[in-house]
Amino acid sequence: MPGAYSIRIFLPNGEPNGLRILSRPNWTGTGVTFARTGFQEATKRKELSQAGVYVLVGNSEDSTLPTIYIGEGDPVLGRLKSHNLNKDFWNWAVVFTTTDNSLNKAHIQHLESRLVELAKDRKRCNLENGNQPQPPTLIESELADMESFLGYMLGVFPLIGIDIFESAKSTGKAKSKDMFSLKGRDGIFAKAVQNPSGFIVLKDSTAAPGTTPSISKSIKAFREDLIRQGVLLKNGELYTFTQDYTFSSPSMASSVTLGRNTNGRSIWKDKSGKSLNDLAAESTDCDPQDEKST
Secondary structure: OOOOOOOEEEOOOOOOOOOEEEEOOOOOEEEEEEEHHHHHHHOOOHHHHOOEEEEEEEEEOOEEEEEEEEEEEOOHHHHHHHHHHHOOOEEEEEEEEEOOOOOOHHHHHHHHHHHHHHHHHHOOOEEOOOOOOOOOOOOHHHHHHHHHHHHHHHHHHHHHOOOOOOOOOOOOOOOHHHEEEEEOHHHOEEEEEEEOOEEEEOOOOEEOOOOOOOOOHHHHHHHHHHHHHOOEEEEOOEEEEOOOEEEOOHHHHHHHHHOOOOOHHHHOEOOOOOEHHHHHHHHHOOOHHHOOOO
C-alpha cells in the first residue's frame, strides 16, 4: 500500500486554470504547469532557468489517446521556447526542476529516459519522441536519488491530469470482490480488476475480432488505438490483451472487449454471477434488522 502524502498547489495569479506551482513536503523538486496560451507568463519563472525535465501534452484528431513529448533541458527554458515555435500539437506542459538548482545534465537525462521508458511500456499515449533516450551512467548514490526524485514526480502527475505513467498492474492479490469476468460469442473471455485507478482488463483476456456497425465512433477509435499500440494483438480469430490495461469505466472496458456498445455495469460479473449493478443495489438496500422504530 502506498503511504499517504500531500501535494501543495500554489496559484501565483489566483487563476485555477492558469500557472500552477507544485510541491511536496520533504522534496527539493518543484513542478510548474501552464497552458500554452500562458507560455510568456511561464517564461518569467525562475524555475525554468534551471536544468529540468518536462512533458508536453496535446491531442490528435486521429486518436483518442493524448499526444505526449518528453524532454530535458539545461536550462529547460531554451528547449521550451524552441518547442513553442516548432511543435504544433501541444496545448499545455509541466516542467520539473528543483528549489536548490541541484539537478545536473546527467540527472535530467536519466529522468527523461525513465519517463520515456514508462510511457512506452504503459501504452496510454501517442509518444512524439522518436527514439528511447539512452540513460547516462550514474554512480549508485545518484541513481538512487534520481529514482526517488522520479517517484515523487509520479505521485504528482495524476493529480494534474497525466495518467500515462500509471501502472495497470494490480498490486498484490486482488480481493475476490474486486475480480470480475465476462463472456462473449466465439469464445471471448476476459477478466478484470476494479480498483481506485480504474477498471483493469487483465493480460491474456480475449476480445472480439471486429466491431459492430452501430458501435460509437469514440469506442471504435479507442479500440483501434489499442490495436495500433499493440495492447490488442490478433491471435487466431480473436484479439488478445498483451498486458493489463486500465479503462476509465467498466462500460468502456466491455465495449472495447466485445466490439459493441455495452453497459459494463450489467455485463461484468463477479464469481457468484452478480453484476456491478447487482452489487451496487445490495450495498444500498436497507437491512430491516437495522431499522429502529421511533
